[in-house]
Amino acid sequence: MSARPKFRYYTASTLDGYLADLDDSLDWLLTQPIDENGPMNYTEFIADIGAMVMGWTTYRWLLDNEVSDGKPWPYDMPCFVFTHRDVVPVAESISVVAGSPADHRDLLIAAAGDKDVWIVGGGDLAAQFAEAGMLDEIVVSFAPVTVGAGRPLFPRRFDLELIDTARNRAFVCARYAVVGPRSRISS
Template identity: 85%
Template sequence: MSSHPIFRYYTASTLDGYLADPDDSLDWLLTQPIDEGGAMNYTEFIADIGAMVMGWTTYRWLLENEVSDGKPWPYDIPCFVFTHREITPIADTISVVTGDPGSKRDALVAAAGGKDIWIVGGGDLAAQFADARMLDEIVVSFAPVTLGEGRPLFPRRYDLELVDTARNRAFVCARYAVVGPRPRVAS
């Protein structure tokens, strides 16, 4: 752990760059074979995470799919939900926040306790963190599926540097350093 946490966007995507279909379904992801102990796996990733952030759509998906039927909130680390909606957190570890990521930097770093910060999603929230210069790394597991439409992986023009690649059963996994915004070239 460093004194400066790494802001990481760790996610999965379809080959054509979508996180979810237009109805926010992840059925394309949940049917793919993966080795839980394989390359770029979640268990190793989450061990370095001290706090997490997500947008409303991701939070709602978790409520509907992971916390339904009386199951508890699956995370014990601080979680910040960025939204303009009035919501009541379902766990003591959840904070509902508004505003741009830059205005929450100090609170996120403090909550992470010297560990890294996971931008769970969605793609637009991750891009807002990048715009605030608060996204250091993108780790994506690409599934052998195309959707043609849906929630985009990262809806901004950015240059990335490929740092590492691996295969985890059906997934091609890639780790990128965020270089910065990609300028528009006049035609």
């Protein structure tokens, strides 16, 4: 049996564990220096991706910030937006789905082909994939900034295994294997 596809959550976070601030702003991320060819870079990551998934907030952010002023959708691979909202896709490569990740496992695996599935965000969707046993690894680039509150990186109790670390200019990058849910120890 092939190890492919892997379900991978590749993201950036503030040092205090947020993907975005309370206004869904990523200005903290976009102002940090990064080596586009450095360790754990996006170009090498995306080369192994065959399909992507995201939640409504991430999709909306992309529409507001990347697909504005007539710019086209930035991805040519199959993209699945998990939401219960009535959403009109802005590109033929986008499918809107509802339900749990497990409901769409076969569809996502088929869409990825012999490559991996990228859980783009947000953190709650990545956690839903983990709860369904469909998250193999988390790759996070931590920025040297705090925002105090916002969208959490991963809002569930899970054990992870550190696989690799690196520094990419301002970012501390870490790759983790998802071990499983963390049980509560009663006292």
